[in-house]
Amino acid sequence: MNEPHPDLPIQPAWKTQDLVDFLSQDKSPTICFYGGEPLLEIKIIQEIMDQIDAEHYSLQTNGLLLNKLPTEYLTRFSTILVSIDGNEETTDVNRGKGTYKKLLTNIKDIRSRGFTGDLVARMAISETSEIYKDVVYLIENTELTFDHVHWQLDVEWDHGIETRWDNFPEWMLKYNEGISHLTDYWRANLDRGKIKGMVPFLVIYRHILNDTSTDLPCEAGLRSFAIRTDGKITFCPLPPEYEFSVVGDIKKNNPKELENAIGVGKTCLECEVYSLCGGRCLFAEKTKLWGEKGFDLVCGTVKHLIEELQFIKPRVDTLIQKGIVKREDFDYPEYNNTTEIIP
Numbered sequence: 001m002n003e004p005h006p007d008l009p010i011q012p013a014w015k016t017q018d019l020v021d022f023l024s025q026d027k028s029p030t031i032c033f034y035g036g037e038p039l040l041e042i043k044i045i046q047e048i049m050d051q052i053d054a055e056h057y058s059l060q061t062n063g064l065l066l067n068k069l070p071t072e073y074l075t076r077f078s079t080i081l082v083s084i085d086g087n088e089e090t091t092d093v094n095r096g097k098g099t100y101k102k103l104l105t106n107i108k109d110i111r112s113r114g115f116t117g118d119l120v121a122r123m124a125i126s127e128t129s130e131i132y133k134d135v136v137y138l139i140e141n142t143e144l145t146f147d148h149v150h151w152q153l154d155v156e157w158d159h160g161i162e163t164r165w166d167n168f169p170e171w172m173l174k175y176n177e178g179i180s181h182l183t184d185y186w187r188a189n190l191d192r193g194k195i196k197g198m199v200p201f202l203v204i205y206r207h208i209l210n211d212t213s214t215d216l217p218c219e220a221g222l223r224s225f226a227i228r229t230d231g232k233i234t235f236c237p238l239p240p241e242y243e244f245s246v247v248g249d250i251k252k253n254n255p256k257e258l259e260n261a262i263g264v265g266k267t268c269l270e271c272e273v274y275s276l277c278g279g280r281c282l283f284a285e286k287t288k289l290w291g292e293k294g295f296d297l298v299c300g301t302v303k304h305l306i307e308e309l310q311f312i313k314p315r316v317d318t319l320i321q322k323g324i325v326k327r328e329d330f331d332y333p334e335y336n337n338t339t340e341i342i343p
């Protein structure tokens with residue numbers, strides 16, 4: 001999905017000044033560098049950070065070049081999201097031998113150089129993942145020092161449920177079971193006054209507790225956009241064959257006129273958990289590459305997660321009343337840090 005596409009230039013065909021001009025009408029922009037691998041272009045990152053005083057900078061990276069990012073820029077990031085899938089074995093199977101050790105070294109390096117922002121483990125969940133084991137490993141690992149763990153199911157990106165999954169329906173049952181165990185783990189920690197930084201849990205809970213609802217939590221197409229290397233603006237970083245994702249152009253539009261350019265469709269708006277899910281993934285809902293049946297199966301995982309979290313609400317209410325945890329503890333994220341929220 002994030003490999004360079006032959007139809008797009010590898011490097012931005014626009015100038016940093018074009019971005020400066022585009023964002024001049026946004027008083028508090030939040031900029032995330034993503035790829036491919038953004039740290040292959042550290043000079044461009046530096047140039048943009050030299051010229052734009054964004055309210056927040058985020059970085060989605062495979063982490064392997066973090067040691068090359070100069071400290072004066074590193075410490076300006078509010079959030080760094082590092083791709084990692086669990087322990088050494090799981091991560092190396094997915095991302096190549098030696099990846100885990102390199103990540104560990106680089107994470108220690110950025111912490112020692114003064115990075116105090118939000119360090120987020122960004123997991124891709126595939127058929128080899130064991131959600132309970134992998135999430136707890138990353139949360140509890142004191143060497144990795146992740147503040148938060150987010151995960152996204154590697155689903156609905158390809159044409160058909162069986163393209164890369166041997167048996168998604170069966171795997172899904174195990175995943176749901178793992179989510180139930182994770183809920184128990186999360187609640188047991190709340191009992192001790194500890195808020196474990198599991199992003200989907202925190203954000204869904206914030207809405208459960210405050211009785212608020214969410215539109216697409218990643219804000220794709222609402223208030224969050226991707227700028228392609230050819231200058232076209234899309235609602236999400238998608239390959240160019242999905243031309244429907246183009247909503248503007250860096251040289252022709254301004255951020256204000258792009259707001260709410262595209263929204264979720266009927267399937268989500270009519271869904272019984274829409275107020276807490278918000279539509280999981282706009283791309284998936286627009287394309288339904290796994291068909292209605294596949295789409296519904298993935299939604300089943302969201303519904304299970306929400307159900308489990310709603311089930312423990314009386315307990316959490318009691319903990320808040322007793323002052324063991326505070327309502328504000330669930331206020332995450334404070335800004336769009338590019339976590340998709342719903343796995």
Ligand code: SF4
Nearest residue numbers: 268271277279280299
């Ligand atoms: S569970 Fe599925 S249908 Fe319901 S809001 Fe979420 S993505 Fe849309």
